[in-house]
Amino acid sequence: NKALLEWEAIYGTGVGEVTLALRFAGVVERAYKKTGEGVVILVDEYDKPMLQAIGERKLQVEFRSTLKSFYSVLKTMDRYIRFALLTGVTKFGKVSVFSDLNNLNDISMYEPFVSICGMTEKEIHDNLEEDLYELAAMQKMTYERVCAELKECYDGYHFVEDSEGIYNPFSVLNTFYKMKFGNYWFETGTPTYLVELLKHNNYDLERMAHEETSVDVLNSIYDDDSPIPVIYQSGYLTIKGYNSRFGIYSLGFPNREVEEGFIRFLMPFYTRVNKAEAPFEIQKFVREIENGQPDAFFRRLQSFFADTPYELISDLELHYQNVLFIIFKLVGFYTEAEYHTSEGRVDLILKTEKYVYVMEFKLEGTAEEALRQIEEKHYALPFESDFRQLFKIGVNFSNRTRNIERWIVK
Known part of the structure; x- marks a missing residue:
């Protein structure tokens, strides 16, 4: 509502626009007609309300219903929109939010975009070579050992089979900022809903180290039947191998930071x-x-x-x-x-x-x-x-x- 009020102050309001969806559609249309330019819509963390309501089914349904009608504007006002990008952790898809949005391309497991959310090894060496030498000096390590440690701690994300490893940018940049290795990603806080999902599903934790699943599961929406889509999409598991004959993905922890940090995080819950x-x-x-x-x-x-x-x-x-x-x-x-x-x-x-x-x-x-x-x-x-x-x-x-x-x- 706050965002809509700000846009309406710029682009005006329309008669009969009483719901959030109608108001959003009106803003998009008037923005296009007033400027003559296609509208760009950026939605960050589209799934935040639903993630916070995991385990509260009534609230979950209410949030999904509200957001479904709101995001459906992206399809109904397609002729006025030049570009739209939605980011989030988890797919709350077919049964709700995305059911009407078949005009969106899902790039989560699309090879041209595998490095969009992280750093490749080449990018680190091309842009942060001086930092690597400084880190080596500060830690009294060889340059080669620092590179190996950085890889072991923060590399290892794969969003497509047989793709190059992606480094966690948050952890890498914090390592260079503080000039020492640490579990930086976990210092931001791991959501307890992940553990609640594991316990709710009576999940055997040993499976996390060698979970096997299909692309349909990796790309699936959150439900109560399996915690794997959420654990994978949240970045705690990543693709480790792929059997093309059967279309089966092998999953595992991406790196030492995630593995050690997540296991430590689990301890007080068990x-x-x-x-x-x-x-x-x-x-x-x-x-x-x-x-x-x-x-x-x-x-x-x-x-x-x-x-x-x-x-x-x-x-x-x-x-x-x-x-x-x-x-x-x-x-x-x-x-x-x-x-x-x-x-x-x-x-x-x-x-x-x-x-x-x-x-x-x-x-x-x-x-x-x-x-x-x-x-x-x-x-x-x-x-x-x-x-x-x-x-x-x-x-x-x-x-x-x-x-x-x-x-x-x-």
């Missing part, structure tokens, strides 16, 4: 640990692993499950797996970790300078069974001749105690 405590808890986990203290590690892990409000958890087994995934993913940023899940069990390998841990987790089994599986499946065989001390650990979760029931270290 455990008792708040945002301020999380880095210190992870540090304690890592130190216990690096110092060869598996019993201390598992006592701390027990405490992560002890204070969880289980009445809010619909799938206890998935909750165990998701908490383990978060903990071991975060520990894995400081050690070498391989984490796998399959029906009814989890196996994990952690490697540090001095120790190798081979772990097997059971649900409603026994710690003895878990340890026996390590032996029978020869999980530890590749490390038998390793110079590092080897720990084989069997762990059992109990639904009755809703926690780690017992662990055995060999």
